[in-house]
Amino acid sequence: MQRLKSNVLRQLPLLVILAVAMLGVLFLRPYFSFDMLAEHHGALKELVAADARLTAVVFIFAYVVVVAFSLPGATIATLAGGLLFGLFPGVLYNVIGATLGAVLIFLAARMGLGERLAARIDASHGAVHRLKHGIDENQWSVLFLMRLVPVVPFFVANVVPALLNVPLNRFAITTALGIIPGAIVYTSVGAGLGEVIAAGARPDLGVIFEPHILWPLIGLCALAALPMLLKVWRKEARA
Numbered sequence: 001m002q003r004l005k006s007n008v009l010r011q012l013p014l015l016v017i018l019a020v021a022m023l024g025v026l027f028l029r030p031y032f033s034f035d036m037l038a039e040h041h042g043a044l045k046e047l048v049a050a051d052a053r054l055t056a057v058v059f060i061f062a063y064v065v066v067v068a069f070s071l072p073g074a075t076i077a078t079l080a081g082g083l084l085f086g087l088f089p090g091v092l093y094n095v096i097g098a099t100l101g102a103v104l105i106f107l108a109a110r111m112g113l114g115e116r117l118a119a120r121i122d123a124s125h126g127a128v129h130r131l132k133h134g135i136d137e138n139q140w141s142v143l144f145l146m147r148l149v150p151v152v153p154f155f156v157a158n159v160v161p162a163l164l165n166v167p168l169n170r171f172a173i174t175t176a177l178g179i180i181p182g183a184i185v186y187t188s189v190g191a192g193l194g195e196v197i198a199a200g201a202r203p204d205l206g207v208i209f210e211p212h213i214l215w216p217l218i219g220l221c222a223l224a225a226l227p228m229l230l231k232v233w234r235k236e237a238r239a
Contacts, residue, residue, distance in 0.1 A: 014112035017105060021070035021155075032066075032073025037080055038197045048084050059084065060097045067101025070155050074098070075205065078183060082190020091180075091187040098183070099176045102158045106171050109162035139166055140174065144224035147178025148217060181220060185213055 030036070047055045059081065066073045077097070081090040135142050143166065146157040161171050185208050196203050207213060 011112040013108035017069055017108055024069060024071040029072045032071065032076050034076065034079070034202060037076055037083070037193075041083055041193070041197060044080070044084055052085075056085065056089070056093055060093050060100075063094065063097025064101045064104070067098050067154070068104040070105070074154060075186065078186040079190035079193060079203065082187035083193040087184070087188050087191045090191065091183050094183045094187055095176060095180060098154075098179055099172060102154070102175050103168070103172055105155070105158040106162045106168070109159045110165065113163060135164055139170060141224050141226075143171065143174035144178050145221055147175060148181065148221045148224060181217055182208060 044055075063074075063077045063081070065071070066077050078094050081094040081097075084090065085093060143161060146152050146160070157175075186205075189203050189205070189207060193203060208217070
């Protein structure tokens with residue numbers, strides 16, 4: 001009975017996150033939209049003008065909540081950071097909020113499943129064990145790639161490292177540094193939203209896939225993957 005209670009308590013934070021995330025998808029999506037941001041951007045700008053520091057703190061807290069509970073509004077929050085605070089310090093606030101939120105998900109997942117699952121994988125044999133061993137040997141590169149590649153869902157990039165028992169400091173560092181390129185792109189889009197809203201248009205959120213942005217990201221991915229490729233080359237050379 002005591003063991004069951006302990007297991008439930010460990011998994012409770014992750015279960016709460018999943019429950020709130022499901023409710024968010026079902027009921028909160030209309031409130032995390034560009035239309036809602038456009039409707040209230042004037043009032044939000046007034047808050048920044050009245051007390052920029054307090055607004056920044058509230059904004060970062062709200063961003064942490066959005067990310068930590070996987071609510072459908074991270075992209076809108078990033079745009080809002082640029083709209084309210086400009087490219088800088090907007091990108092700084094966005095990176096801080098996203099990183100703290102990701103760390104909370106990571107800790108919840110590791111507490112609920114990660115440590116025990118990683119121990120079972122380490123004690124097992126077969127393809128899954130070999131996969132984890134390969135990732136363990138290249139954790140820095142893999143973590144950076146998960147952040148840099150635009151197609152990896154943010155929630156997945158938060159949970160998978162926890163299930164593989166990645167050290168917290170390594171996860172936090174690679175998260176903060178790895179999301180900077182994408183944060184700069186979307187914060188810069190947000191910084192120009194005032195003119196877009198005034199024109200009655202909508203922002204181009206596919207800008208990250210434009211060649212002049214995508215190719216530098218691919219270059220960063222190649223740089224992050226270079227240590228793994230060197231390890232493979234050295235092993236083959238020794239063989």
